[in-house]
Amino acid sequence: DAGVTQSxxxxxKTRGQHVTLRCSPIxxxxxxxxxxxxxxQGPQFIFQYYEKEERGRGNFPDRFxxxxxxxxxxxxxxxxxxxxxxxxxxxxxxxxxxDFSSYNEQFFGPGTRLTVL
Amino acid sequence: AQRVTQPEKLLSVFKGAPVELKCNYxxxxxxxxxxxxxxxxxxxxxxxxxxxxxxxxxxxxxLNKGETSFHxxxxxxxxxxxxxxxxxxxxxxxxxxxxxxxxxxxxLTVLP
Numbered sequence: 001d002a003g004v005t006q007s008x009x010x011x012x013k014t015r016g017q018h019v020t021l022r023c024s025p026i027x028x029x030x031x032x033x034x035x036x037x038x039x040x041q042g043p044q045f046i047f048q049y050y051e052k053e054e055r056g057r058g059n060f061p062d063r064f065x066x067x068x069x070x071x072x073x074x075x076x077x078x079x080x081x082x083x084x085x086x087x088x089x090x091x092x093x094x095x096x097x098x099d100f101s102s103y104n105e106q107f108f109g110p111g112t113r114l115t116v117l
Numbered sequence: 118a119q120r121v122t123q124p125e126k127l128l129s130v131f132k133g134a135p136v137e138l139k140c141n142y143x144x145x146x147x148x149x150x151x152x153x154x155x156x157x158x159x160x161x162x163x164x165x166x167x168x169x170x171x172x173x174x175x176x177x178x179x180l181n182k183g184e185t186s187f188h189x190x191x192x193x194x195x196x197x198x199x200x201x202x203x204x205x206x207x208x209x210x211x212x213x214x215x216x217x218x219x220x221x222x223x224x225l226t227v228l229p
Contacts, residue, residue, distance in 0.1 A: 003160070033217075042121075042203050042219030043161070056216045090161065097215075106217065108161040 004093050004109035012115045013081050021076045021112045025093030031055070032074040033106060034066055035090040043090055049074055050097040078114075086116045119144045119208040123220035130194050131228050138189040138223045140178075140204030149207040150187040152178055153219070156200045164189075164202070174198070194227045201225075 005024045013019050025032050031050040035043035045058040049068035063079045072093075078085055092106040120143040130136045142148060152164040165173045167180040167187060178189045187204060204220040 035217075035219075040126075040221070042123075042205075042221050043217075045216045045218065048216060058216065105163045105166075110160055 004091055004107055006089075006091050006109040006112050008112060009110070010113045010115075012117065014117050015081055015083060017081050017116075018077065018079050019081060019114060021078075021089050021091075021114070023074045023076070023091030023093075023109060025072050025074070025091075026107055029093035029095050029107070030072050031094045031097045031104075032068055032072065033092045033094075034074070034076045035092065036060075037088040037090055037111070039087070046076070048097055055097045081116045083116050086114060088113050119148075119206050119218045121204050121206050121218055121220035123202075123204055123223050125223045126221070127224050127226070129226045129228060132196055133193050136191050136194040136198070136225065136227075138202050138204075138225065140187045140189065140220060142185050142187065142204075142206050144185075144206055144208045146208055148180075149215075150178070150180055151205045151207065151217070152176070152187075152189050153203040153205055154200050155203070161203070194225075196227045196229060199225055199227045 007022045033048040034046040037043045046060050047066045048056040052068045066076045068074045088111040090111045091109045094104050094106045096104050122141045150167040153161050154164040155161045176191045178187050180187050201222050201224050203222045205217045207215050207217050
């Protein structure tokens with residue numbers, strides 16, 4: 001298993017545009033979480049999905065949305081991009097959502113680097 | 118609200134010296150705390166969790182609820198320990214399910 005995969009690796013957009021980022025979890029993992037990591041800061045929680053339903057949402061505007069598909073892959077969508085959306089977007093997968101067990105380790109992907117000009 | 122503070126952005130120690138990476142948290146409930154590590158050109162990965170009370174790669178971390186701290190320690194640092202370390206707290210925020218809140222990270226450099 002290649003682990004969590006994310007596409008694309010890098011992306012350049014302009015203000016006002018829309019972007020879709022994709023994530024494939026580790027085989028057998030049913031939960032996917034998304035994080036935004038701005039340069040110099042730690043990852044910040046955006047969403048968690050489990051069995052195609054939203055389990056948690058961080059403090060992000062409605063321009064951010066996500067969904068999970070029957071094969072447990074996930075998409076993160078950001079509308080009306082702002083300069084401040086430039087960041088590394090991380091996807092993490094786990095067998096179950098974080099509130100099921102303290103032993104529920106999250107496995108991170110390599111991230112998608114988004115630059116908004 | 119839950120918050121994790123890592124006061125040191127950069128930390129350098131010599132090989133063989135003890136190392137301590139500081140982490141303080143703010144959370145009203147019963148916290149679950151973790152240390153994640155990111156080696157150069159590798160993915161973010163779990164190092165250890167407080168509930169396991171385990172030692173991984175010689176690192177240990179003790180949860181001190183009185184001081185709201187979860188410092189990461191290793192008695193003898195090795196050059197391969199050089200990495201970015203993130204302290205993280207799993208807690209319930211704004212009525213949502215448990216979510217991970219990360220600190221801003223400490224870049225550890227172990228000098229030869």
